[in-house]
Structure formats: C-alpha cells, structure tokens
Amino acid sequence: MENNMLLEIKNLSKSFGENTVLKDINLEIREGEVIGLVGENGAGKSTLMKIIFGMPVIKETGGYHGEVKVSGKVVNFNSPFDALGAGIGMVHQEFSLIPGFRASENIVLNRETTKTSLLELLFGERIRVIDGKTIKQRSKDAIEHLGVTIDEEQYVEQMPVAHMQFTEIAREIERSNTKLLVLDEPTAVLTENEAEVLVQTIKRLSAKGIAVIFITHRLDEIISACDKVVVLRDGVMINAVPTKETNVDEITQWMIGRKIESTNTEDNAKENKANSEDIILDIKNLSVDMPGEVVKNLNLKVRRGEILGLGGMAGQGKIGVANGVMGLYLTTGEVFFNGEPLKINDPVDPLKKGLFFMSEDRKGVGLLLDKSIEMNIAYPAIQIKEQFLKSFAGFIKYQDNNAIKENAKKYIKSLEIRCMNEQQRVQELSGGNQQKVCLAKAFTMEPELLFVSEPTRGIDVGAKKLVLDFLKEYNKEKGATIVITSSEVEELRSVCDRIAIVNEGKVAGILSPQADILEFGKYMVGVGGNSDE
Template sequence: MEEILLKIEGLSKSFGENQVLKNINMEVRTGEIIGLVGENGAGKSTLMKIIFGMPVIASTGGYNGKILFQGKEINFSSSFDALESGIGMVHQEFSLIPGFTASENIVLNRETTNKSIFKELFGEKLNQLNMEKIEERATVAFSHLGVQINPETVVSEMSVAHKQFTEIAREIERKNTKLLILDEPTAVLTETEADILLKTMRRLADEGISILFITHRLDEIMTVCDKVVVLRDGVLINEISTKETNVNEITEWMIGRKIDHTKKKRKNFSEEKNILDIENLWVDMPGEIVKNVNLKVKKGEILGIGGMAGQGKIGIANGVMGLATSGGTIKFNGESLQLNTPIDQLKKGLYFVSEDRKGVGLILDKSIDENIAYPAIEIKNEFLKKKLGGLFQVIDDKEIEKNSKKYIEKLEIRCTNGKQKTGELSGGNQQKVCLAKAFTMNPEVLFVSEPTRGIDVGAKKLVLETLREYNEEKGTTIIITSSEIEELRDICHRIAIVTEGEIAGILSPEDNLLKFGKMMVGLKGEENE
C-alpha cells in the first residue's frame, strides 16, 4: 500500500462568524488522484488555500486542526514555503505574466543561466539567461503533458486552453513536486483537450505525484480519480472509492437533494422576426478566429453558440458588444449598430455577461449591492431619487438593497449580505452576481458567455433554469456561448456551431450528438437557417 503523503486531522476554519470548514479529516496517498467536489461555497477553495499556505489564511486568524505532509506537521506562512516542500497549485484564475513567453513563465525564478566572470564580484544577478536551455525545458514540460505549444509564444496571445496547459507545465517542471493541486483545470478546455489533461494526470500519478483535483465535471472524477471527497457546507459528507459509487450518488451528496432532469417542450421561433442580423463579422481577439460570421437571431429565442476552443465562439459576443475590435454589419431591430462602441450597444438594449468575470464583469473591491446596480445607474439612470424638486439626484440605497436582496435569494448567492465585497465570494457566486447585474439591466438581447464555467452541478442547474425562466417571463432574446454542448442542448432552441471563424451550421438540440461533434471538427457543414 502507498504511503500517506498528506494527512488532515480535525481541520476547521472560520472567516469572522462564518465557519467555512468544520472538522475535516482526510488522507492522500502517494500517487493517488483524489477528486474534491462540492457546491460553490462548500469550502473546497478554502481547504486548498490552507494546504498551499496562501496568505489570506494566516491574515484571517489561521485555522484549527493539524496537517501532516510526509509525516511532518506543516503550517506554511506563504505559498513559497509550500512550493519548496513539494506542493504545487494551478489556480482557477490564471497567474501567468501576460507579457512573458510560455517558457519564461514556466521557469520563472528557476531560470537556467550561463555563468558570468563577474558573478564573483557582483553576485548571481550578473549571470546571463540561457534562453536555449530555458526553451528546451519548456518544450520538455509541454511534451510531458502531451500537447504541442510553441515555448516562444507570448502568454497574452494564447488561447485560454494554452494558458491552462502552460500553468500546469510550470508546476510539473518543478523537479520536487510531490502533490499537485488542480483547481478546475478543465473548465476552459474542450472535451478533446480535457481528455489529454486527464491522461496526463494519470501518467503523473503513475510516476508517484499525488493530485488533488477540483472539478464540477463528475464524469471526469469517475474517469481519472481513485477516490472522491464530497464537501457540503464545510462538512466532509463522504470519502469513497470511485469504483464504489456513481455520478447520481455523488450529486445527491453534494447538493442534498435530487435534480430534475426532465426536458421541457421547446417553442418554435422560425416564424418570429429577426432581432439581430450579423453579416460578415470579423473580430480581432487574441486566441480567437472570427473572420466571416453570418448569423440571424430570432426575437425571443435562446440561441446557443458552440465550437472548439479558439475557433471563434468566444469572439462573436466580444465583437458585437465592442470589447474587441470588429468589422462587418450588425443590425438590431432593423437598425445598424455602431461597432467598437460598447456604450452604444448598452444604451440600445444589449448586454453582455463576459466569460472574464473578474477582468470585465465585476468590481471586486466593491459590494455585491454596488456591483449589481452599477450598470443600471450609469446607463439607464436607475436607482436615483430626486432632491430639492429635481435640482439634483442622489443614489437610492434602499432600492439598490431591495433589488440586490431579490437576486441574492433567487440565484442563491452565498454571502453574508449584500454589503460583502464581491472579491470575497467563490467563483460560482461571482458568476451569479454577473447574472444579477444583467437581469437588473433588463436588456432586449442578452449575451452570456460560459455562464456555468467553474460552478457546481447544483448551481449550474439553477443558473440555466433562471436563464430559461427569464427568457420565458420577459421574452428576452438570450445568446449563450458555452464549451459544453450538453449544456446548450439542455436550454437552447437552436445551436450555431463555429468552426474556423465561421458558422459551420445551425442544429436543433434534438440532433444526434455525433452530428454536433462532426460539425465542430469540420467534418460536415450545414447550411445556415
């Protein structure tokens, strides 16, 4: 039997009065892959932050309990201590330096140098970088992952998938890595790319590296993990071999309730008028190809946009909404939209929930209340009340709080209250705040990009159901971009597949999954509807 690498005994953690972990006990053996699952806010990220020694833990009073690594008790004061001990972590949000190449990021602070004759006089800083050796090390790390990425590529020019592989390559390039923590590493990957990563994880485990794998894709847990650990509300609900359980059991342990998988009858929108006409759209966006998109969107429908990573699906909404340089013709209700002007689109009744919730979607150091109301205040002059007979207006805090409370309850945003800073929320709850902002704007057309990325199965169902209800109640046209075809098939009336920067065809959710797969890889084209 493999030796115990990591042992956690009676671990508890609180942030103020909010206890997020309660008496956690678990073990990780050498070469073992453990899947860590739970709804957003269940305590997964906090547990990983404790193991990895992230400063937020010490600065908020530390934790109770004991952690043993290789038989010795640890209580890291920083992540650098964890790295030195052989614990690596790939975070859900990228931590690469955008202006550096892949190879420079992979060997950062561990560069190969050529010795300088001035070293003895002036120290290590006078050594010169051996770029040839550095790129060779990066190439070896990528090949170990089973992917081909040019080590000279600058990170800012990479697709999100390549950024993810670069993050992982950086950790496995460290020669002393014994435990690797992966936080949602497949959330930004296509099925093919995710499959490559899962096979790599298995190979790393066979080499003796233990892996803690956080994911909301339960099929991945069943495919690659030896054991699954389920957290709910900070409590370890179950720890069991994947051979002894199934996806349905894990789901019920996670959320404490059964999920309704019945599909609702879909309305046919073929006779409805076009609310959005996109012609010859091209978009200049790093990592995306959008060169000639032609698409007609029906009023009141939910249209899905799917495709392989980097083929253009993400770029379409960013181009239409003016967040990336674009050209072509876009008509909204028959009138031409001015491209490359986000404010114009917002004022006319279009809104965008970006895939980059931290970079574009939220002001992290502001409260949930402020984040939800901000666009409506700035664009539509809402949440304002008149003073001195209308001479000037002030923000109506009561209405802002009332609106925020409504969406906190409806979307089940896990927080202390609306005054909590958005940056303190889990990724999935931040995503829900982004949706609350969109609903508050009450747009005529809503673009939503990767709405369930990084959120658990229970929250995913809630988010999709809320979008469906919003569409039915308000008649809002919703255009959803997603890497998960099953997600699009669950909620959309039609699904457009993007291949090599163009619409390869439009399919029905009821079409055979094989038809989707062939179209995504360019094996068969369909005429636009």
C-alpha cells in the same frame, strides 16, 4: 501505486469570525493517489485548499485548528512559497500568468536556467545570462507531458483561454520537487475533448507518483480520473469513497443533500416559438481582433425570442463574437439590431440600445472586485439607464440606496448567492458566487438581447441547473433573446433552441439540440456539411 502517506489532515476546522466554514475534516492522500474534491459553491473546498497551500488569508484570519502533515511531518505554512518548497503545487481557478511573457517564460518563472558569460566573470553573479535555449526545451518537455500542442514561444496575452490553462499546469509539472498537485476547476474553460486530454494527463502524473487533488464540477471527470471522491457540504466531509464504488447520481445527492433531476435533451426540448423571419440581430462579415480568438467574416442571424447557443473548440471564434458585437475589441463588419445598425467599436451604443454582455472574464471585465455585491449588481443600470436614482429639485440626482439594497436582496435569494449580506465585497466570494453576481447584474439591466459567455464556469451541479433554469425562465417570462456561449455542448443542448458551431472564425453550421452528438463533433473539427437554418 505505492502506499506511502503524503498528506494527512486531522480534525481540521476553520472559522472566519462567527462563520465556521470547515468542521473537523479528516483526510489522507497517498503518493500517486488522485482525489476528486467536490461540493457546492461555499461548501469549504477553497478554504481547505488555501490551508494546504499556505495562503496568507488563513493566518491573517486567526489560523486553523487541527493538524496538517506532509510526508509525516507536521506543517503550518506561512506562505505559498513554503508549500512549494514542500512539493505542493496549485493551479488556481483564476489564472496567475504574466500576459506580456511567453509561455516558456511563465513555465520556468523564478526557476530560470542560466549560463556563464563574460559579463558574469567581470561583474559577478548579479550579471547572469539566461539560457534561452535550455528554457525553451524545458518548457517544451513540460508541455509534451500534457499531450497538447502549445507554442512555447507564444505570448500569453495572445493565447486562447484553454492554452493558458495548460500553461499553468505545465508550470507546476515542470517543478522538479512536485509531490502533490492541486487543480482547482482546471477543465472549466476547456471543451470536452480538451478536458479528456487533461484527464489522461492526470493519470500519467499519478503513474509517476505525483498525487493530485482534482476539484471539478464535472462529475463524470471525477469518475474517469480519480481513485477516490471526497464530498464536502456546508464545511463537513460527507463522504470519502473509491470512485469505483459510487456513481454521478450518488455523488450529486451527497453534495446537495437532495436529488437533482437529470438533464435530458429530449425532455427539455421546447417548442421553438421564435419566428425564423423575425431577426433581432443580423451579423454580417464580422471580423474581430481578439487575442487567442479567430473571427473572420462571420455571418449569423439571431431570431427574436430564441435561446441560441454558440459552441466550438477553444480559440476558434465562439467567444470573440459577443466581444466584437459589444465593441470590446477592434471589429470590422456590420451588425444590425432591430433593423438598425449598431455602431461598431463603440461599447456604449449596444448597451443603450438594449443589448448586454456577461463576459467569460468575470474578474477582468465583469466585476468591481473591491465593491459590494449590491453595487456590482446595480452599477450598469445606474450608469446606462439612470436606474436606482432619485431626483432633488428636479435636476439634482442621487443614488436610491434602499432600492439598490432591495434589488440585491431579491437576486441573492433567487440565485442563492452565498454571502454574509448584500454589502459584502465581491472579491470575498467564491468563484461560483461571483458568477451569480454577474448574472444578477445582467438581469437587472433587463436587456432585450443578452449575451452570456460561459455562464456556469466554476459553478457546482446544483447551482448549474439553477442558473440554466433561470436563463430559460428569463427568456420565457421577459421574451428576451439570449445568446449563450459555452465550452460544454451538452449544456447548450439542454437549454438552447438552436446551436451554432463556430470553426476557423465562421459559423460552420447550425444544429437542433436534438441532433446527433457526432454531428456537433464534425462541425467542431470542420468536416460537417452546412446545416444553417
């Protein structure tokens, strides 16, 4: 790796009003160097990346103090276009793809190859023909650099989430002048195997001289992929050390300022008190028409009072189960809740009967981004259960704003939601804190059965333990049945009573969390035996 300095940050500070979010940051990145950037939600990672990538919100809120240099030249970007022009690309945690476009069209967007045509000769450059064949090849080449198999002609809206993530990365790699690539939680929606592919891709980019800032809460990936780890806590750079000189436990302590107890499947195993004969949810021959997911004639019985995990590879159907049962996509089959049939394709019926769903798509489905934290938490309970309402003259109902506020304060404290106050708009929160708002909303509904999809996506290691412990406590105290869908098998093993692996749209098998990890792998690829029940 050449020792050429690419990015220099000196004495960088940033405040939003009276709230200082970055304090005197100093950082150097050389060509081909891979930096792992870690910190709890609200530590300042996102703000630092917004400065590097020239996001308009930085200028709109008074700019920053300090100096940023790219290739030895002082810069102060006005927009992401300036950053792209300087060779800095970024893959955001929330996707920025056009759903109705093909993967190839997204990868070369605004950089399309054109060819001369008769129309251009007659009417000038404005009538220029896109060279579809060349675009397809350019996209194919970019995807091949990732080491994954994606159909470059597939529409984004039909892709599983993992393929969308790789398409985003391919878009940045395809830019000819990319010198520095910022990856913000790129593995949050990937399975362990898919994440390993991405780690290898990062190493290949490094070998070509492209520097990478890799933001992730999976600390083992930091150790595996990065040359150096940079730790932020409360806006301050706590440490910056070579990864070969540290370990996961030490990084965790730097991040949170305290020790975290390791998650051990054996230690966390609890006596399964759920009666195998007491079935709260019985899914029969479920098929779901959800883009990017395969759910075909799936059968599954959920025991009352248990925490059941749904695992599997991306696109194999695990995410489609909850979406189908809750009526968010066209569904066929039968679903029985407490022995009574649920109305298929009716999103209101499951809610009224005591089911609730925390979607993996927090921005598209889970949140009212322009509304306050307190209203997001209370809204479903107001609409479905007529909670937080007062009555006037026996028939006129209006919102109990004090009750809404107190409920929000309770969850802000218990879930450690980092915010200014309960009236702050949700769109202003970090991704991890938005996820906590989704959880607070679900708990406020007090469902008898709760579907939770990717509950710790984009959440740091300290908050991850808090969320999982909260789910376990809710299960224990309320007796609620919880179905957790996750791309991380170890996460499921740490909290679930049983884990169902979905492969090719069906339940391949159901395992104990203490089962050998190789057994989980076999079911994921369709070579395991049937261990149902």
